[in-house]
Amino acid sequence: MEALFTDLGVGFAHVFNLYNLLMLTIGLLIGMAVSIMPGLGLVMGIVLTLPFTYSMDIESSIILLTAIYVSGTYGGCFTAILYKIPGEPSDVPLLWDGYNMGRKGQAAKALGWALIAALIGGLISSAVMVSLAGPFAKFALTFDSPDYFAIIVLGLATVVCLATSSLAHAFVSLFFGLIIATVGIDSTYGAERFTFGQPLLSGGINYITVLVGAYGLGEVFTRFGKTLTIDTKSPHSSTVQTEFPSWREIWGLKHTISRSTVLGTALGVVPGAGAVITSFVSYGIERQYCKRRNELGTGIPEGIVAPQIASTASVAGHMVPLLALGIPGSGATAVILGAFLLHGVQPGPQIFIAHPETAYAILASLFVGVVGMCVIGYFWIRLVVKVLTIPQPIIIAIVVLFCIVGSYAERNSFADVGMILLFGVIGYLFERYRFPIAPMVLGTILGPLAETSFLRSMIRYDNDWTIFFRRPISCTLLVLAIIAFAFPLLSRIRQRRTLVPTSA
Numbered sequence: 426m427e428a429l430f431t432d433l434g435v436g437f438a439h440v441f442n443l444y445n446l447l448m449l450t451i452g453l454l455i456g457m458a459v460s461i462m463p464g465l466g467l468v469m470g471i472v473l474t475l476p477f478t479y480s481m482d483i484e485s486s487i488i489l490l491t492a493i494y495v496s497g498t499y500g501g502c503f504t505a506i507l508y509k510i511p512g513e514p515s516d517v518p519l520l521w522d523g524y525n526m527g528r529k530g531q532a533a534k535a536l537g538w539a540l541i542a543a544l545i546g547g548l549i550s551s552a553v554m555v556s557l558a559g560p561f562a563k564f565a566l567t568f569d570s571p572d573y574f575a576i577i578v579l580g581l582a583t584v585v586c587l588a589t590s591s592l593a594h595a596f597v598s599l600f601f602g603l604i605i606a607t608v609g610i611d612s613t614y615g616a617e618r619f620t621f622g623q624p625l626l627s628g629g630i631n632y633i634t635v636l637v638g639a640y641g642l643g644e645v646f647t648r649f650g651k652t653l654t655i656d657t658k659s660p661h662s663s664t665v666q667t668e669f670p671s672w673r674e675i676w677g678l679k680h681t682i683s684r685s686t687v688l689g690t691a692l693g694v695v696p697g698a699g700a701v702i703t704s705f706v707s708y709g710i711e712r713q714y715c716k717r718r719n720e721l722g723t724g725i726p727e728g729i730v731a732p733q734i735a736s737t738a739s740v741a742g743h744m745v746p747l748l749a750l751g752i753p754g755s756g757a758t759a760v761i762l763g764a765f766l767l768h769g770v771q772p773g774p775q776i777f778i779a780h781p782e783t784a785y786a787i788l789a790s791l792f793v794g795v796v797g798m799c800v801i802g803y804f805w806i807r808l809v810v811k812v813l814t815i816p817q818p819i820i821i822a823i824v825v826l827f828c829i830v831g832s833y834a835e836r837n838s839f840a841d842v843g844m845i846l847l848f849g850v851i852g853y854l855f856e857r858y859r860f861p862i863a864p865m866v867l868g869t870i871l872g873p874l875a876e877t878s879f880l881r882s883m884i885r886y887d888n889d890w891t892i893f894f895r896r897p898i899s900c901t902l903l904v905l906a907i908i909a910f911a912f913p914l915l916s917r918i919r920q921r922r923t924l925v926p927t928s929a
Contacts, residue, residue: 429559436785439484440793448485449790452492453798457500457805459493460516467497468756472640473827475633475764483768484783488790490764491744494757495547495794498700498736499802502539506729507532515700515736518708522721522728529724533668538729540667540799541675545682546734547741547795550690554745555788561749562774570885571893574878575902576752577871581864582909592914594860602868605630612873613880625840632763632869638845639862640756641828643852645821667803670726681727682734684710689735693742700736700755707735741791748772748784751874756863759870766870 439445452474459470470493478486501516506523519539526535568576581599608619609629620626675682685707692703711731712718721728743758751773753759765772776784828849829842855862886892894900 429556432781432785433555433789435782436787436789437793439782439786440488440789445485445488445786445790446793448481448489449492449794449797450801452489453496453794453801454805456493456496457798457802460497460500461504467493468760469640469644469824470497471757471760472636473824475636475760475767476827476830478764479767483765483770483780484786486764486768487761487783487787490761491787491790492794492797494744494761495737495740495791496798496801497757498740499539499543499733499798502543502729502733503536503802506535506539515704515732518704518732519729521708522724522726525722525724526726526729527724531724534670535724535726535729536667537669538726539733540802541670542682542685542730542733543737543802544795544799546686546689546736546738547798548792549686550693550738550741551788551791551795553690554693554741555791558745558749558784558788559777561745562777568774568898569896570878570881571896571899572902574875574882575893575899575906576750577875577878579902579906579909581867581871581875582906591859594858595864598855598860598862599864599868602635602865603872605635605865605869606632606872606876612877613884630844630869631841632866633767634841634844635848635869636760636763636866637828638848639852639855639866641824642845642849643856643862645824645828646849646853647856648821674726678726678730681711681715681730684714685731685734686738689738690742692735693739694746700739703735703739704732707731737795744787744791748776748787749774753867753870756866759863759867762870 440449455470455474456467459473460467471490474490474493478489481489498515502519502523505516505519506527523535523539526532604619606629608626610617610627617627688707688710689703692706708721708728708731711727712721715721715727715731717725717727739755743753743755744761747753747758747762749772751762751771753762762772770776770780770783828845852862854860855865882892883890892899893903
C-alpha cells in the first residue's frame with residue numbers, strides 16, 4: 426500500500442505539471458461541451474480531439490482524452506434536467522426525475538444532486554479501481570500468448586452480447602471489423618491479404634480512419650436532412666445555478682449511493698458495459714429496492730443520484746482494465762487505446778514496468794478530473810449551456826473540418842481522406858439499419874492483437890490448438906466468452922418461445 430501511495434504521489438506530480446494540468450482542463454471543458462450537444466457526445470468528442478494529440482507526448486494526450494471521458498458522463502445532466510434533452514444516452518434516466526424535479530421549481534436542487542452524485546461516484550470508484558490496478562497488472566504478468574488471445578476474445582464477446590439492438594447485427598458488425606483488420610501485409614508471415622493489387626491497401630486500413638469516419642462523418646451524414654429545434658427559453662435558463670443538498674439529505678440516500686457506486690464500479694470492469702448500461706441498470710435497481718420506489722419518475726433525488734453515480738463510476742471501471750490488461754471496455758476507451766498505440770505504447774501489465782510514470786499519471790488524473798469537473802460544472806454552467814445556441818450547420822461544419830484535417834494530418838495522404846469518406850458512408854448505413862458501430866471499431870483495433878496472439882501461440886506450441894483449453898487461465902476465459910456469446914442468444918430464444926401462443 427505504501428508503494429501505491431508513492432507511485433500515485435509521482436502521478437499527481439505529473440498531473441499538476443502546468444502543461445498536463447492545462448490539457449486536463451481543456452479536456453474537461455470539451456467533454457462538457459460535446460456531452461450537452463445531442464448527436465455529438467463524448468465518444469465523438471474524443472475522436473475529434475484525437476488528431477490534435479499526434480504531436481503531443483503520451484502522458485498529455487491520454488490525460489486530455491481521459492478528461493473528456495470523465496466530464497462527458499456528467500455534462501449532459503445540465504440539459505437533461507433543464508431542457509429535457511439527453512446529451513448522452515446515459516442521461517436518459519435523468520429525465521424521469523431530474524426534469525420533473527425542475528418542473529416543481531427545484532431545478533437548482535436537481536443540479537446539486539447530480540453534481541454531488543458525480544463527485545461521490547467518481548472519487549470512490551477511482552479509489553477502488555486504482556487500488557486494484559497493481560494486483561491486476563501483477564496477475565496479468567503471468568499471462569502467456571494463449572491467455573492474451575482468450576482475454577481479447579472475452580472482451581469481444583461481452584461487447585457483442587451487450588448490444589442493445591439485434592444480436593445478429595452485432596455479430597455482423599464485429600466480423601466486419603475483424604475483416605477490416607486483416608487488410609494489408611500479415612505481420613507474421615509477410616503475405617498480402619485483401620489488397621486486390623492496390624498499393625493503397627498494402628499498408629492496411631488505419632483504425633484511426635475507421636474511428637473518425639464511422640463516428641464523425643457517419644453522424645454528420647445521419648443528421649443530413651434532419652432539423653433539431655432546441656427550446657433554450659426554458660423557465661430555468663435565465664437563473665441557472667446549483668444548490669447543494671444538506672449533509673442530512675445526502676446521508677438519507679446512503680443506501681442508494683452505496684448500491685449505485687458498487688454497481689457502477691463493478692459493471693465498469695465488464696467490457697461493453699458502458700455508462701449507458703450502468704446508468705439504466707442502476708435506475709432499475711432503485712426501482713426494485715429503493716424505499717420510495719413508487720415515487721420514482723415523479724421527481725425525487727434517488728432517480729437522479731442512482732444513474733449519475735453509476736455513469737461516472739463506470740469511467741474508472743473501464744480505464745483501469747484498459748491500463749492493466751490492454752482491453753477496452755467501451756467505445757471511448759477503444760479510442761483511447763488507439764491513442765496509446767498511435768504513440769507506440771501498448772497498454773497492459775508491462776506499462777507499469779516500462780512506463781510507470783505514465784500509468785500512474787493517468788490514474789491520478791481520474792481523481793483530479795472528477796474534482797475539476799465538478800468545480801467547473803458549478804461555476805461555468807451558464808457558459809456551458811450557451812453551447813446549445815450554436816446553430817447546427819456550424820456544428821456540422823466544425824465536425825467535418827476536424828475529421829478531414831485529422832485524417833490527413835496523420836500520414837499527409839489524401840487517400841486517407843477518401844477512406845474516412847468511405848467509412849463515413851458505412852457509419853451512416855450502420856446507423857440507418859441499426860447495426861452497432863462499437864463492435865466494428867473494437868474488432869478493427871483488437872483484431873490484429875488477437876491474430877498476433879493466436880499465431881504466436883500456434884508457433885510456440887506446435888500448432889496444438891488444445892493449448893487454449895489446457896492452460897487454466899485461457900480455458901477459464903474462453904469458457905466465460907462462450908457463456909457470454911450463448912447467454913443472450915438462449916435468452917432471446919426463450920423469450921420468443923414464451924411469446925408463441927400454445928395451442929389448445
